[in-house]
Amino acid sequence: VSVARGHTSTALAVALACAAAWRPAAAGDDRGDDRGLDLATRLAARGDLVDLATVAPRVRVALAYSTTDNFLGRDVYGDLDRCYLNRDAARMLSAADRSLEQERPDLRLLVYDCVRPLSVQRSMWSLVVGTPKQPYVGDPTGTSRSMHNYGCAVDLTLANDRGVALDMGTAFDQFDERSQPRRERKLIRSGQLTRAQVANRHLLRRVMKAGGFRPIGTEWWHFACATSRQARKRYRVVD
Numbered sequence: 001v002s003v004a005r006g007h008t009s010t011a012l013a014v015a016l017a018c019a020a021a022w023r024p025a026a027a028g029d030d031r032g033d034d035r036g037l038d039l040a041t042r043l044a045a046r047g048d049l050v051d052l053a054t055v056a057p058r059v060r061v062a063l064a065y066s067t068t069d070n071f072l073g074r075d076v077y078g079d080l081d082r083c084y085l086n087r088d089a090a091r092m093l094s095a096a097d098r099s100l101e102q103e104r105p106d107l108r109l110l111v112y113d114c115v116r117p118l119s120v121q122r123s124m125w126s127l128v129v130g131t132p133k134q135p136y137v138g139d140p141t142g143t144s145r146s147m148h149n150y151g152c153a154v155d156l157t158l159a160n161d162r163g164v165a166l167d168m169g170t171a172f173d174q175f176d177e178r179s180q181p182r183r184e185r186k187l188i189r190s191g192q193l194t195r196a197q198v199a200n201r202h203l204l205r206r207v208m209k210a211g212g213f214r215p216i217g218t219e220w221w222h223f224a225c226a227t228s229r230q231a232r233k234r235y236r237v238v239d
């Protein structure tokens with residue numbers, strides 16, 4: 001992902017839904033005594049998170065924030081290369097995968113981001129604070145949380161059997177209006193998205209909904225396992 005991004009109010013709204021969807025947290029942050037361990041080790045040791053590969057081995061995982069090919073241009077996940085989700089979200093993504101396999105056995109889900117620990121959010125914040133990218137990252141010192149912080153959200157697309165992502169009209173984390181499902185009809189009419197691109201998004205939404213996930217109107221790649229109110233009640237923030 002190496003697209004130029006505008007800094008419009010629309011872009012801000014998009015960021016608010018995903019990277020910066022901050023809402024009050026009912027449960028306290030999870031701060032164990034394992035902060036010295038690397039992220040991959042810490043997440044693997046948590047009993048409340050599931051490695052997606054153990055329940056949905058067909059799904060391809062390519063964590064965007066574990067590379068420099070993301071809107072930050074920085075690797076903030078380090079050695080983490082696996083997708084961890086809470087138990088509900090992992091079970092739902094496995095169901096979505098089965099739904100896709102039934103409808104389009106030639107395609108795969110391709111995952112870009114899963115649980116995003118609060119510790120990573122702090123790293124991301126330190127990279128963008130005071131820069132034009134600040135609107136795209138939530139302030140980790142605030143009282144509200146992204147659904148990714150609960151292991152309840154996943155960012156993903158569809159890929160062919162060679163692992164090549166289908167054309168969704170924009171790149172993952174491209175913060176502009178063309179990424180917004182709520183604008184798709186208008187964008188087709190104005191020629192900014194093709195029917196084929198939107199059909200690909202519809203297929204992604206169909207299989208994710210079949211698994212029980214909730215799409216949002218601002219980012220075609222983002223799906224949550226619950227409402228923010230439900231997540232606050234049911235899950236702990238991962239740090």
Ligand SMILES: [Zn+2]
Pocket residue numbers: 018019113148153154155221222223
């Ligand atoms: Zn997301």
